[in-house]
Amino acid sequence: MILIRYGELSLKRNLRKKFEDILVSNIHRVAREEGIVGRVKREWGRIYFSTTHERIVAKRFSFIFGVVSTSPAIECSSELEDIESTAEVxxxxxxxxxxFAIRVRRSGTHEYTSMDVARFVGAKIKEKSDRMVDLKNPDFEIFIEVREEKAYVFSETFKGFGGLPVGTQGRVLAMDEVSAWFALRRGCDIDLSVECSAKDDTGLELLRAWACYRKVGKVELNFKEALKxxxxxxxxxxxxNELIANEGILRKRKMPVLTPLASEKVYSRDKVEKILxxxxELIECVHTKCRYSEREQ
Structure with missing residues (x-):
């Protein structure tokens, strides 16, 4: 079982269901294109994906825009004894x-609090492991999410890139692969200028994966032509500096020209190129795992 968390969708209350539908559709598309067999389940604020090879698939899904983080998890009932026995894994x-430390989040109505779960499970694990509890700086952490009648126990989380699901915004023009990545992160479908991007289709294929295999078009427009x-x-x-140098051309524009690198503090050009x-390599690992499983069957 994979827990898939999403964040910015909650800010778009009127469009929440539409955005969730598109995110789920993008997850399905990635799974289909990359040979991942599984089943999606949705609940408020969470998407669950049942599959084999949970760890590598969870990491792959963390690269889907709109996803805040993923965790390969073990599902059990919300009974305290069941949660504790699952944590013994x-x-x-x-x-x-x-x-070690036990971290608990809980939603729904239960006869216990999050602190009760942490104390109960922590006491049992401490007794059976003979290790000390350290809530401030533990060497190992066990996470528990209790949601209504189910609980999910895990020890690992893959941080995603957030943003909005690709396809929730309109189709825009990206002048190169780096700016295309930012456009996809803002939920836009993209056409890529082949005048300003790499001469082969390597970048285009990478962007297709980041776009969840939605259509990525190619257009032959330089920057001046694009502005028209x-x-x-x-x-x-x-x-x-480039923005200042092109100030004269930009004054004649008739549409917004977005330059995320001009003010971006987290993602530099080099960093985005490495991420792109x-x-x-991640997709190749997924393919290898899935093909090996198919041969075993």
Missing amino acids: FLDDVKRHRS SNYPAIFCSFNM NSIS
Whole structure:
């Protein structure tokens, strides 16, 4: 079982269901294109995906825009004894460390609090592992999410890139692969300018994966020509100096020109290029795992 968490969708209350539908559709599309067999289940604020090879698939799904994080988890009932016995799966991991902590989140109506769960499970794990509890700086952590009649126990979380699901916004023009990544992160479908991007289709194929295999078009427009096009917006990877140098041209624009690198503090051009390329190795790992499973069957 994989827990899939999403964040920004909750800010769009009127469009929440539409955005969730698109996110689920994108998950289905990635699974289908990459040979991942599984089943999706939806609940308020969470998406669950049942599959084999949970860890590598959870990591892959963390690369889907709109996803805040994923965790390969074990599902059990919300009974305290069941939660505790499930948490014992991580007993050997606890024993390999000096200290541990139990982190609990709970939603719904139960006869216990989150603190009750942490104390009960923590006491049992401490007794069976002979390791100390350290809530401030533990060497190992067991996480428990209790949601109504079910609970999910896990020890690992893959941080996603957030943003909005691709397809929730309109189709825009991206002048190169780096700006295309930012456009996809904002939920836009994209057309890529082949005048300003890589000469082969390597970047295009990478972007298709980041776009959850939605259509990524190619157009032959340079920047001046793009400013005369009918796209609702253009994304380009100008830094602040390049933005100032092109001020005269930009004054004649008739649509928004978005330059995320000019003010971006988290993602530099080099960092985005590395992130862009990292998805190919991850997809290859997914393919290898899934093909091996199919041969075994």
